[in-house]
Amino acid sequence: MARPVANVSAMGVAKTSFSPLAVRGPSWDGRFTVLILFLPPALLLFTLFVVLPIGEAAWYSGFNWNGFGKPTNWIGFDNYRFVLETRAFWLALRNNGLIIAVSLAVQLPLALTLALMLAERFRGAVALRMLFFMPYILAEIATGLIFSFVYDGDYGLVASIWRSFGAEPPHLLASTDTAMLAVLIVVVWKYFGFHMMLFIAALQGLDKSLIEAARIDGATRSQALRHVVIPLLYPTIRLSVFFAIVGSLQLFDLVMPLTRGGPADSSNTMVSFLYNNGISRMRVGYGSAIGVILFAICVTFAFTYKRWFMRDE
């Protein structure tokens, strides 16, 4: 039963029991106040800086516009055509694909193997866990700079290994053949520890009696691993795959200090391609079209994945 709303009028809001928001409960003294004071800041910020810009990206992508004044030069879907006709865009897309492939084929198996080894208790296990997790804590920019030193053709570690064999050191980041490979190695270095930690957490939460039961029933260690432990880890593996793919699609901070997407666009990701074309040169329509394409890929992936693989969670 609704009582008169004293607090509401105190807040200077019209005294009415016909709230369009239909607050329910034994009494709604003060609830309406909370509702109109506590929710709007979050909704406003989120709408203004997250949702609207996505919509505006779709709108701007229809214009040939440099970002100054009002957009007037409507060109329809031409920006999308220009993007899709650019070879560099397909290179960037391919590179994001490569990052995803390496994440799934190298990084996650490595993380899983290490987690299985380090989930057991032995001297040094905790120290190793912390060591392997350290690259993840390091900022992406710092990581990128550290590796641009490692790869440096004059002062770097790779160069000195080369010189010790008497060979002329390569400039890995300056060659279109090797730049992307060099980036991929950094990606593994930086992120495998994060996935390892996810797996260790999951392993420690497992019901040990299931594994013991399998062992008592005569399963070998590897059989127990393959048929009991790994299946029990599936929810975590699915989550890990999800993080790996979403993260790979957004990669930017790591690429900038290493190569800035170069040489000759050979190591661009979609975000660095967007930055180099849309923002550096303020080609707003063109850049927005790239943003919309990236958005579409992310959202499509997220929904498909949730639907196909994470139905129970």
Place this chain on the structure above:
Amino acid sequence: MPLDPAVLLKALFLALVAVFVLVPLLATLLGGIKSLGELRVNPFGLPRQWEWQNYADILFSARYWQLLRNSLIISTLTVTLTLLVASMAAFTFAHIRFYGSSMLLSYLTLGLLFPAATAVLPLFIKVRDLGLLDTYFGVALPQVAFSLAMSVLLLRRFFKDIPYELLEAALVDGCSYIKFFRYVTLPLSRPILATVGTITFVNSWNAYLLPLVMLNTDALYPWPLGIMVYQGEYSSEWHLILAFITLTAGAVKG
């Protein structure tokens, strides 16, 4: 006792990965204490001559402290605003039933789906039109907006676990919702507020793209931008750059 080959293999594998992780980190740490000439001939070993001057040059430069100050201001602004705005929204979602509540919550959750990069151009224009370009708020407000989804979800989960009886008793005793929020919910939620705050702080502290787009003045740069500019200026003076990285990356953990 003969060594089990499986154990040996395992140890070897772990050692290999440890080397893979450790070498770049150690090289950075030690490289900052070498001279440039030594770095070239001796990139792996301990410094033959310890060049502490590299560190001193950076620690005594106004620029270094300015970068840290800017980072601190932006991150503190972001964390404070995120915690305030997100906890208010989470409180509403946790304790007040109203028409459209679940719809609005899913609307906020959408924020988890896409990266800030997809909308960074319109975001830049919006921030420019609001007159916030080249201000700390121009960086902080979008960062708050993008951290809201995760923060509201985590906080709401926690707020819901605060017993309803507590709220009811407080209301019967004449406490208002807002007072309950201020004097009961927030003090009870310190652990989760600390968690959300830490995640937001680290994300903001390390952020590169948003500050890169929103700031034009060197004097306002947070450290990831500053260190990139520094690397551009001292392009192959790796001993200084490595010392700089050690000092700033160390500051995150310290």
